[in-house]
Amino acid sequence: MAKIIEGDFSANTGKFSIVVARFNEFIVNGLLEGALDTLRRHGVPESNITVIKVPGAFELPLTVKKIARQGQYDAIIALGAVIRGATPHFDYVAGQCASGIASVSLDEDVPVIFGVLTTDSIEQAIERSGSKAGNKGADCAMTAMEMVSLYRSLE
Numbered sequence: 001m002a003k004i005i006e007g008d009f010s011a012n013t014g015k016f017s018i019v020v021a022r023f024n025e026f027i028v029n030g031l032l033e034g035a036l037d038t039l040r041r042h043g044v045p046e047s048n049i050t051v052i053k054v055p056g057a058f059e060l061p062l063t064v065k066k067i068a069r070q071g072q073y074d075a076i077i078a079l080g081a082v083i084r085g086a087t088p089h090f091d092y093v094a095g096q097c098a099s100g101i102a103s104v105s106l107d108e109d110v111p112v113i114f115g116v117l118t119t120d121s122i123e124q125a126i127e128r129s130g131s132k133a134g135n136k137g138a139d140c141a142m143t144a145m146e147m148v149s150l151y152r153s154l155e
Contacts, residue, residue, distance in 0.1 A: 007150030012043035014074035014148040016050070016141075017067050021080030021116070023056035030129035031079045031115060031137030038141035057082050057116055058093050061100025068108035074151070075144035079137055080116040081125050094118040111147035115140035 016039060020032050032051065039049055050073070054063050057080035064078050078101050084090040097116055105112035115136050119125045127133035 007146035011148035024081035027081040034135030034137030
């Protein structure tokens with residue numbers, strides 16, 4: 001039988017950074033609360049969680065990169081919300097944010113979890129930040145714990 005290596009949710013001794021975009025704060029606050037609640041419920045002490053706020057989603061990649069290079073965290077969770085409007089601004093911000101965070105994830109030796117909502121409407125964002133479609137922030141916290149556990153298994 002093949003050897004299978006996978007993470008679990010036991011990484012409650014890990015150190016987590018949550019980088020949060022303030023733009024669309026009424027949506028992003030729900031994501032942040034979901035992530036914090038999930039980490040706490042899995043036994044991660046408050047002292048192992050650092051929340052860093054940036055102005056908007058466009059500023060997430062550079063901040064995530066700086067944090068990753070410090071080597072202080074076992075995982076970084078990037079949270080934000082980019083909601084489509086009447087101009088092409090959405091396409092530039094959402095695309096550059098996703099591309100930048102993906103680049104950091106590949107270049108640095110730390111799991112970076114992408115929790116930036118990219119929605120067509122405010123209603124869709126509300127649904128994904130703690131309403132009927134769940135909470136993307138909570139999902140990202142689960143992914144972060146699983147990746148920390150997996151990385152520890154691979155050492």
